[in-house]
Amino acid sequence: MSTLHLRCGDDLREVLPRAGLAGDYLCFSDPVCVGPAEDHGDLLAWLGMRARYVALHAGQDAGQVRLRLGREYAALNGLQRYDAVHLWFEHDLWDQAALIRILSLVAEKRQLRGRLWLMPADGVRTFPEMPEAELAALRPAPLTDLQIEQAAEAWDAFAAPDPRALEALSRRALALPFLAAAMRRHLRDLPWTSDGLGETERMVLRAVAEGAATEGQVHAALRGADAVFHVTDLITREVIGRLRIGPKRPLLAKDPLRLSPQGEALLAGAARHRPPPRAHAGIAVLPDPPWLWDPAAEGVVKGD
Template identity: 25%
Template sequence: MSYLHVLNGDATLTLFKQSGLPGDVVICREMMCEGKAKYTKDLITFFESRAKHLEFQYGIDKQTYHIHVMQELEKIDHFGPTADEIILWFEYDLFCQINMLFILHYIISRLEIIPPISIVDLPHHRQAEDLPGLFEKRVKLQSEDLTMAADVWDAWCLDTPVVLETISKLSTGNLVHIPAALQAHLKRFPDITTGLSIIENYFLLRLMLGNYRWYDLYMLFWGELEIYGFSNFQLDILINRMVRSGVIEEQDQMLKITSLGREILGEEENYLDYISMEHRWLGGVRLANTPWRWDSSIEGLVAIII
């Protein structure tokens, strides 16, 4: 059997090599849950838009993106047509699940003949010796699963989150973690009262209890909101935005909440009055233009007049 394994990030590669599993390997080095995802069926157009946005908003050089992301994914074009099976190794969190959807979109878009595709339900904590057993328990995707994946990816790139909210309440076949990941994603929309995303709200609530070093705060986040699977890079960007907006300040390498942060938590002020959303995107939704807000009282999105 000829296998093509798609791993989410380089961290899994070392364990995979130690596992002794046969097959070619492709590394997905994207973070599709972060930033703009243009709605288009043309992958070249998509990557051009994505690279431009990541360079402007996140400081990721276009050439670096081309070499480390696009050229790596092009291995799917080379190995995919001759593979007897493509196996996707992704965890249950939002970061991994959206990357997995994109990889499925890439395979469907690029390969004329699609070999059988399986997914490994990869736990967050694992050792190299665990991988062969996980490989044996992989789940083969059916045609309806591929259709669902394509529909969810399209919905991710739309300029409205309404379709994603609908999908988050449905059964998604063998893509069992998609609903929970989408529900976590929707809570990233600004709160209807405070303007805070669930992650910004979490950080302020934690800092209400005391000051923290950056990494210690991240460790708490990773333990309590593991569903997001965010990297240091993403959290650094978010915290820096909060510092610039004046809701958090840093003193002697310690983060602390400001009086403005306390007022926002107390619903006396709104976070959106103090931070620019001009180039902020959640998938295909440009936050500066969207009327959609998260309402925790109904656990759903509502539209406001803007």
């Protein structure tokens, strides 16, 4: 039986053969949990948009990124060549966003029914953190039609400019076990009604206030404090960078990392952040945000 292992990274490429899990390997590297993700169904336009973002995010050549992403998305059209496709996606936002993106693209491919299998994550560890013997003992579960349909629905809501459908979906009992919590974590990175900061931005400021003076120290603090959004070093760098922008920047522009008076006031609850423009999946974040996260109601609200 031919098997493909599909993963949002290369971190299992050499591990799975050592664990005795044979098969081809496909890395889906598009970090759709960050940056623009407005999707109008035009794959060429999507690839151009994502390549520009990823190249800027990672400091890579846009042309090379476009070629890599193009190969990976094209490979999704050939999944039916395999008897079984094992989906290695964990509980965190990075993995869940990639999973719903992939499933949104294959949801209508009837020839894949019965060939897609979800590997069981435990909701705590990443797969590379598991001993090889434990990986070898994992038994995949067949992906159901309901799971595929809900993933496609979640992607449409994730990529939409209005976050209310995604919030409503995140309050439901979903067939994909970790999806609702991941989508709520995504929404919590919208500016908050209380201070204008997203959750990751606030965590960065708190880490600096507690003594983190370098990107690496901030990254370690974020990784240790957040079980649902396992930020990468590049995400940490991007968040720090935007907190150093503007006349009322929360972080001082020069190293080592230090809070500005504005940053100190934000953490004390005595100021409000006006975020620089950015795309949060399909949602536009602006200095006067059209959408906010209300921590009291634990939901999204319209901006003033």
